[in-house]
Amino acid sequence: MLRPKKHASDASALARFKSEFFKALAHPLRIRIIDALRDGEVGVNDLCERLDVEQSTLSQQLAQLRSRNIVTGRKEGQNVYYSIRDRAIFRLLDVAKEVFNNQLINVQDMLAQLEVASGGPR
Amino acid sequence: MLRPKKHASDASALARFKSEFFKALAHPLRIRIIDALRDGEVGVNDLCERLDVEQSTLSQQLAQLRSRNIVTGRKEGQNVYYSIRDRAIFRLLDVAKEVFNNQLINVQDMLAQLEVASGGPR
DNA sequence: TGCTTATATTGCAATATTCATATATAAAGA
DNA sequence: TCTTTATATATGAATATTGCAATATAAGCA
Numbered sequence: 001m002l003r004p005k006k007h008a009s010d011a012s013a014l015a016r017f018k019s020e021f022f023k024a025l026a027h028p029l030r031i032r033i034i035d036a037l038r039d040g041e042v043g044v045n046d047l048c049e050r051l052d053v054e055q056s057t058l059s060q061q062l063a064q065l066r067s068r069n070i071v072t073g074r075k076e077g078q079n080v081y082y083s084i085r086d087r088a089i090f091r092l093l094d095v096a097k098e099v100f101n102n103q104l105i106n107v108q109d110m111l112a113q114l115e116v117a118s119g120g121p122r
Numbered sequence: 123m124l125r126p127k128k129h130a131s132d133a134s135a136l137a138r139f140k141s142e143f144f145k146a147l148a149h150p151l152r153i154r155i156i157d158a159l160r161d162g163e164v165g166v167n168d169l170c171e172r173l174d175v176e177q178s179t180l181s182q183q184l185a186q187l188r189s190r191n192i193v194t195g196r197k198e199g200q201n202v203y204y205s206i207r208d209r210a211i212f213r214l215l216d217v218a219k220e221v222f223n224n225q226l227i228n229v230q231d232m233l234a235q236l237e238v239a240s241g242g243p244r
Numbered sequence: 245t246g247c248t249t250a251t252a253t254t255g256c257a258a259t260a261t262t263c264a265t266a267t268a269t270a271a272a273g274a
Numbered sequence: 275t276c277t278t279t280a281t282a283t284a285t286g287a288a289t290a291t292t293g294c295a296a297t298a299t300a301a302g303c304a
Contacts, residue, residue: 011157015153015157016150018150018153018219019147019148019150022148022218023148025148026141026145028134028137028140031140031144035137088217088224091217092217095213096140096144099143099208099211100140102210103208
């Protein structure tokens with residue numbers, strides 16, 4: 001063993017944190033929220049209509065993105081405007097898109113693949 | 123509405139697929155597996171020892187990475203050697219690290235933050 | 245103060261994920 | 275063939291995540 005287990009906690013801790021971060025991106029609605037914030041801050045009300053989801057559902061997902069420091073909310077009067085904290089996030093999404101493109105499949109195939117991967121339609 | 127709902131399925135489908143992809147990275151062990159494959163293919167047996175996990179647990183997580191086209195396994199005799207399909211994955215991890223660095227916190231703080239974000243230690 | 249609008253949070257049932265044990269499969273050797 | 279070794283898969287219990295409905299909070303207005 002190069003490193004005794006007692007000293008491996010750092011690498012493992014980093015892995016835990018990284019995975020927490022990716023978890024923030026591991027939900028369709030959260031991806032759509034981030035995409036909706038590409039061009040700057042958007043109000044919750046606006047988001048709710050654009051994404052066509054329940055208000056409480058949106059608020060919950062926003063809370064997750066907040067707790068992972070991905071978005072930040074600015075309160076103005078009764079409204080709250082959300083924006084992305086670090087635009088490097090978009091690069092992350094773009095690199096991800098690149099990985100998809102490398103796989104040379106289109107969205108239709110992606111969906112079919114999705115269903116295979118998850119053992120059939122839910 | 124700019125786009126009627128019936129035509130929004132593509133963006134939503136892409137979001138679903140992206141989130142599936144990030145789900146693959148949303149687990150500490152899977153991150154560690156990917157990291158372990160940075161320098162080329164590694165046998166399952168070797169991985170199992172390096173990562174210090176149950177054989178079946180490792181095999182299950184490898185199956186997830188396989189089903190999402192992130193790794194591929196090459197069988198040689200009784201052994202199976204895994205490798206990363208597309209090295210763009212590593213760029214993804216590197217950009218993620220950059221996001222962490224932008225937050226200007228160290229691993230210790232990350233862990234503390236983890237516990238707050240998840241509502242306390244598990 | 246009471247009313248309305250915007251957002252957040254709580255409670256809870258449904259669903260999904262994880263991990264270990266046990267079992268299956270497949271290759272190699274005796 | 276029987277045995278061993280390597281890997282994969284099935285089963286099931288524990289845990290985590292999700293999304294809706296209901297409720298709370300907070301700001302602005304009558």
